[in-house]
Amino acid sequence: MNIINKLTLRHLKKNKRRTLVTIIGVIISVAMVMAVATLGVSFLDLFKRQSIADSGEWHVQYKNVTSNQIKTIEEDGNTEKLILSSDMGYALLEGDEISDKPYLFFKGYNEEGLEQFPIKLTSGRLPEAANEVVVSDHIAKDTGINYEIGAEMAVDIGNRMLEGEPDALLQNDTVQRDEEGFLEDLDIHSTETFTVVGTIERPSWEEPWAPGYTVINYIDQENLNKAVNVDAVVVVKDLTRSIFKQAEQLAQQNDIVGVGFNEELLRYYGISDNDNLHTTMYSLAGIIIAVIVIGSVSLIYNAFAISVSERARHLGMLSSVGATKKQKRNSVFFEGAVIGLISIPIGVLAGLGGIAITFMFINTYIAGALATSVKLEVVVTPLSVLVACLISSTTIFISTYLPARKASKVSAIDAIRQTQDIKLTGKAVKTSKLVRKIFGLEAEIGLKNVKRNKKRYYATLFSLVISIILFLTVSFFTANLSTSVEMSQEGIDFDILVSDSSGDISGLESLVQLEGVTEHSLHKSVQLTSLIDEEMFPPLLVERIKKENWALQEGKHPYYINLYGLSESSFQEYAERVGTDPANYQDPNNPKAIIINTISYHDYEASKFVETESIQTKPGDKLELLFTDYDTNENTTLSDLEIGALTDELLMGIRTATLGGLDVIVPMETFDSILNDGAANQVQSYLYLNSSDPMEMQETLEEVVPSSMYIYNAVQSRERDQQMIMFLSVFTYGFIALISLISIANIFNTISTGISLRKREFAMLKSVGMTPKGFNKMINYESIFYGVNSLLIGLPISIGVMYLLHRSVNVTFEYGFSLPWLDILFVITAIFVIVSSAMLYSTSKIRKENIIDGLKQENI
Incomplete structure (x- = not known):
């Protein structure tokens, strides 16, 4: 080992804190790259094994x-x-x-x-x-x-x-x-x-x-x-x-x-002419790794740039005794190689260990989230390890390249005099007069220092902005998932649905006697039409007709009618809840119905939920029910239905109609009597159940229900959706936590080393009369300046990204865009805490330093 490399190792040992922070940053970076590579390979292996489990292994x-x-x-x-x-x-x-x-x-x-x-x-x-x-x-x-x-x-x-x-x-x-x-x-x-x-x-x-x-x-x-x-x-x-x-x-x-x-299995092996899956996975992995590399380069570059600044006089002295440009440049590359040799193996093992622990946790959710029968296994391939090592080595090389070039150009005289970093004009550090008037001289000095050290300032600002964008984006994404799940499950007040497309309820009636059924609703349904007079329109429908310029048919508007026929026991129970006598509805020759006249729906244009009347009517009024044959577009009059009661009580399992629709409930006998053959062919029958044990009830139903009937477990669906959110949250929040660690390490490293390099400046300020109070004021203002500027840049970018995410989700679930104010408040607080902590930690070590020692400071 030559003398320059020995001196480089001594320098690393002398600056243990900065060296340790750099090593930790590289370990986290390598661990994340290794985890992403292993994650991609492991998921492909999962899909491969699931495909074999579903359709066999063949090609x-x-x-x-x-x-x-x-x-x-x-x-x-x-x-x-x-x-x-x-x-x-x-x-x-x-x-x-x-x-x-x-x-x-x-x-x-x-x-x-x-x-x-x-x-x-x-x-x-x-x-x-x-x-x-x-x-x-x-x-x-x-x-x-x-x-x-x-x-x-x-x-x-x-x-x-x-x-x-x-x-x-x-x-x-x-x-x-x-x-x-x-x-x-x-x-x-x-x-x-x-x-x-x-x-x-x-x-x-x-x-x-x-x-x-x-x-x-x-x-x-x-x-x-x-x-x-x-x-x-x-x-x-x-x-x-x-x-x-x-x-x-x-x-x-x-x-x-x-x-x-076997195109599905071959696709998971990476063999396909149109491989969208691999393109998607590689693109996603590439984006994630790019973010990791950007954050890592920022940290590692700053570490080596600061190292070169600290060693400026040392490098100048080496130049004065004959060290070549190549030797000075190689000393920085050697420093990177030493840190890489320590960090990369530890990072690879840490990434594999972290992903193994993650898999142990998420395997309890993955079957429900991805509907798989096999579990995730940690799959390590030589290629994934090689890719992680190459990316990490490249990251370190990129981070050391510019500092190495700078080190090679350091001349002996400039380095010994330490003038190479001070090439400023008065215009470059000019500040507004308002700063001194409002905040004082100390604040102006702090602001001038930020402008004087722009590279260090931009590096710190970049790390803060990246942390803000990542945290808010991931938080908003997860919150959107939860909102979408809630919307998809909204109005579901049952555990299990069993439906029969034949419209026959005889196969469903016996199921209500099964052990474990605590509540049920058995009904048939069909959609019909009714022409409603203009004077019966609710105000919101009148507004909608005017706004959309809908044409009325002789002063009437066609309402769609959701007609429900309830079994005897279900109708009796429902009528009692409504507060009407079920005996009044039992005459098919004089059919009467209960109308749900309070509807609740989501107005997508206004981005709000609306609750209003469906129709302005009263008991005793009549509805003419029509059946539309869509093959011939002919309407057939089925019956005049008398309104027996109006209610806002919903049937189990159904959601209300929207504006321009009616929910009409009649006994089963009345339902069957008013339909013609065409309408009867459109009938569906449904049994909604609540159970003391929904999972056990589903198993029981699967044993007794013929395959022609459909079983839907709403409880299981809710759990599966929650498992998917948990599954994604583990990765998203784990990712943001690690990226934030890199960013925080970068911020601490940059600020603390910057403060350390300013010992002579601080000693000079103290020597001309700056008090401890004034010194604190200057440091606090610098912290505020970092925080405010990072928020001014990071928040608008984050809001833009969140809006784009909202627009993409809005294709399926339409709801208004709202900012996550609690998360934003948390980010604002966290940014000032991080910056202030870094400043306080750094200045605490130089507060008690002797002024004379500070003025004599040497960065070697």
Whole structure:
């Protein structure tokens, strides 16, 4: 080691505080870069494993292959595993011909396929011969039809065809039917007898609305059924972008009619012609790393720039005894290398440890937030470590380059006289006369010092502004997420909804007797129309009609009518809450209804919630209900409905209509009697439940409710949304905390070292009569100047960024833009606390210093 490097190490040891702050800043920077790189790789690994769990591990699919083509594919040099797959077809599920899932769907795999695809055995074993099958255990849960192990099933298997159209093949489409029955037929192509050898969980590829329950059998490659189309699914050896070209060439050379790819899984491997996911992830990671590098360069550059300033006389003395420009420049690079060698390994380990702890915490939320069945695992690749090290090394090099150049240009005379940093004119440090008049001479001196040391001032200001923007942006983003979740859940006063698109409530009535149901509302609904006279319009609707220049139809405006028919018990309970006698509504020949005449809705233009009347009417008035056939645009009069009561009581599960709409509630018998066939086809039935244990209730419902019905767990949805917010908050606030640490370290380092370099200035001021009180006043004013200027720059930029975020969220959720005043107040307080603390900490060490020693100060 040469003498200059030895002197550099001695300098680092002498200035332990500044060296330690620089090392800590670099460690945080490296840790963040490593964490971002590991996060990206780990999430890609999560998506990869989830894709395999959902749809199996495979890469290329060759469709409708023959025995010879299978052999060629198997012998291909890039084939690692060959899977045979076959969609044999559908067979009627005997005893369940009336539901929306009346079929068994037969799918076949060879031995490799049974291993590679997500097939979860619940009892028995997997098939090992062509006449053996495993059946989905959901058949028994949904229909009560039980296929016991060892039982034989004889089935006619065929393809679903649209009735009367022999070329209209139905794949996995929902069952085609109307009121009279099925609109599809089975085109039988084989009759088979199978032995049931086991049961499986419902496969992930079988959607709840799928027309058939999955049955899996074994494909014997040696004895393929020529009547059944077989696909060859391949796991390749070398995953590269050439996989697409290679597969297409193989198919073309062997007359294979179709080639498919597992595009989702390949995308997670980074193999895709249109890779939006990787572009998004790399862009996001790039932006985050750029912010980290900018903050880190600011800190590390300041540290080395200050180091060069401190060592100016030292470097000049070296020049005077023969040190070359290259040696002086290399001394700064050597200082950076020493700090890097210490910081980078520690930073890499700290980043991995931090991300591992983070994953342990968020894995409790990730299943609900991202709807995954696998957990995040810390995945470290040599490339991610190399990228983190290269970025960190580059950051240190960029930070040291300018100070190193400056060090190389320091001449012996200028350095020894220490005049190289003082190249100012009177104009450059000129201040307003008002400053002295209002704040005094001390404030003017403080302001002149800020102007005199502009580089140090801008570096500190930059760090403060970055901290302000990051904190307010992230806080606003998280608050917006919470607001959006609240809006999406607004008005939801139930735990679970079960709906039936057929409009039949018979399947829902038995569910209200389930154990754990604490409250329920069972109703049908349909949307109709009614022409309302102008004198019945509420004032807000009159304003809206004038503003929008809507044309009236003979003094009437078409209201949309949400007509609800309640079951007997639900209507009786609701009528009692309203305060009306339910017996008055039981005559279908003289239909009466309860009207919800107080509506609450969000006025997006005014960015506020509005509560007003829906209609100006009274009990005894009548509404003419119309059904609009949108195919023919014809209106049919259904009934004149008498208003029995007006209320602001809502039904469980429904939100009020908006301006120009009415919610009308009638008993079920009245509801059925007033509808014609066209309107009856539009009816939906709903059961809203509150339960003592919503999660257990959902499990119970899934066991007894047929797949044709839809179950929505509002409690689970709320929890999932909250988990997503928590999940994102962990990363966003963790990120801002680390960036803020870099910024605070930068501020402390810059201010404290700047104060340290001003020892001679302070001693001179004291020697000409500046009192301790005046000294404090000068320092306090400098702190205020830093704080005020950073807020004047940071707050407008933050508000602009927050507004852009608001506009992006407003595409889905419309609400007014409002500033997070509490967060802004916190930022204002925090900025002055940070700057004042740095100033007080720095000046506390020089307050008691002897004036003579200060005037004699040497920066070596």
